[in-house]
Amino acid sequence: MGGGVVGAATTWHLLEAEPSLTVAVIEPDPSHELAASSAASGGIRQLFTRPENVLMSQYTHEIIDRWSTWTAPDGSVEGNDVPDLAWRRQGYLFVAGTSRAEQLRLDYEQHVRLGVDAQWLEPERLRELYEHLHTEDLGAAILSPGDGWLDPHSFLRGMTSRARRLGATMIKGRAVGFETAQRRVTAVRLESGGTVEGESFVNVAGVWGPGLSAQLGLHLPVEPMRRYDHYVETKTDFTGYPFIKDPAGLAVRPESVGLTAALVDFDAPAGFDLSIDPSYFEDVVWPALVERVPATDQLKLVSTWAGLYDQNRLDGNMILDRWSGRLDNYYFATGFSGHGLMHAPAVGRALTELIVTGSFQTLDLTRMGLARIISNSPYRELSIR
Numbered sequence: 001m002g003g004g005v006v007g008a009a010t011t012w013h014l015l016e017a018e019p020s021l022t023v024a025v026i027e028p029d030p031s032h033e034l035a036a037s038s039a040a041s042g043g044i045r046q047l048f049t050r051p052e053n054v055l056m057s058q059y060t061h062e063i064i065d066r067w068s069t070w071t072a073p074d075g076s077v078e079g080n081d082v083p084d085l086a087w088r089r090q091g092y093l094f095v096a097g098t099s100r101a102e103q104l105r106l107d108y109e110q111h112v113r114l115g116v117d118a119q120w121l122e123p124e125r126l127r128e129l130y131e132h133l134h135t136e137d138l139g140a141a142i143l144s145p146g147d148g149w150l151d152p153h154s155f156l157r158g159m160t161s162r163a164r165r166l167g168a169t170m171i172k173g174r175a176v177g178f179e180t181a182q183r184r185v186t187a188v189r190l191e192s193g194g195t196v197e198g199e200s201f202v203n204v205a206g207v208w209g210p211g212l213s214a215q216l217g218l219h220l221p222v223e224p225m226r227r228y229d230h231y232v233e234t235k236t237d238f239t240g241y242p243f244i245k246d247p248a249g250l251a252v253r254p255e256s257v258g259l260t261a262a263l264v265d266f267d268a269p270a271g272f273d274l275s276i277d278p279s280y281f282e283d284v285v286w287p288a289l290v291e292r293v294p295a296t297d298q299l300k301l302v303s304t305w306a307g308l309y310d311q312n313r314l315d316g317n318m319i320l321d322r323w324s325g326r327l328d329n330y331y332f333a334t335g336f337s338g339h340g341l342m343h344a345p346a347v348g349r350a351l352t353e354l355i356v357t358g359s360f361q362t363l364d365l366t367r368m369g370l371a372r373i374i375s376n377s378p379y380r381e382l383s384i385r
């Protein structure tokens, strides 16, 4: 259920691992108009505090590296059929105020241990590298030059077409309920009235997923949270700049003849609300932008778009598991809290391993599972804000 990046990645991993499987993707909107995968900024970074998140991003880098040479089932190189990712390896820069510099140092040491090509930058070096950045209030920064951003539509399209080539069946429809028997889901009910039977059921329906799980009695602390992105044209040229994240939560990167900027409002009321509040940029984002990048005091706001985070209110990390002991063939991955695009390939691989072998094989994601939700023991990701 769900044909966004996570559904697409799960499907092609399943079919690659077990070509004899029949995998059907139930997706109500093949244009993905409201899907988070369509709204994403496309950022791919290894700068996380939790090792699982670092390692999952590293797998996505592997996928990006071999993207254009993926082979078709007959062994031929897919080549030109694979959409251009528009991958820009311009780095990620996490800047921290003096009060968070110590935590940043610990993060940095872990990044190095995990093989991330990360650089520790003191404010003086920051000033030399990025003349347009306000650094007076900063304690330090980490730069990961190998990270960057890509076109999310191409990422989704490429993975979807790979899933199709490997034999996925696409069902245009909306899952609205389930049939169950003897601790198993036996079928998904569709809005159209039909049912889809199967051996295993995977809920990767983004912000809509927790509502479906709730129908089975599985309640997850995941809510839709609106997030804007703003594209602005600037007089100053930021072409070579990295994707910057600052202590206020500002995320900003070069785009065309200006910048894309975002500042998540974690206090926004939860809900399926994609309306745009025109004052938010003026009152909240622009002041924060000028504070960090003073040259943006002159800019033209060209466009604003909104998408929904599936925000895990417990700890800002994904919840990926099988509902063992209750409905043993029901799998889910949700709560990506703004970093599901960059983790989709690893999530697809992990779900595949759970389904095919019964346990994680490549990367142990037990700490991302349901147990911490049930016991109310957050496994917090600190680098989200």
Ligand SMILES: Cc1cc2nc3c(=O)[nH]c(=O)nc-3n(C[C@H](O)[C@H](O)[C@H](O)COP(=O)(O)OP(=O)(O)OC[C@H]3O[C@@H](n4cnc5c(N)ncnc54)[C@H](O)[C@@H]3O)c2cc1C
Residues within 6 Å of the ligand: 001, 002, 003, 004, 005, 006, 007, 026, 027, 028, 029, 032, 034, 035, 036, 037, 038, 039, 040, 041, 042, 043, 044, 173, 174, 175, 176, 204, 205, 206, 207, 208, 209, 212, 227, 228, 229, 306, 307, 308, 309, 310, 336, 337, 338, 339, 340, 341, 342, 343
């Ligand atoms: C503005 C914004 C910027 C972001 N930037 C980044 C970023 O830079 N980097 C990053 O890694 N992540 C980013 N994210 C987060 C990322 O986009 C998501 O975590 C990721 O796309 C989630 O993918 P998904 O497949 O789980 O969900 P979705 O892409 O939302 O896909 C879910 C699919 O399920 C379908 N569906 C809905 N209801 C049903 C149903 N009843 N039955 C079957 N199917 C159903 C939907 O139509 C949809 O296509 C951003 C998110 C937003 C909103």
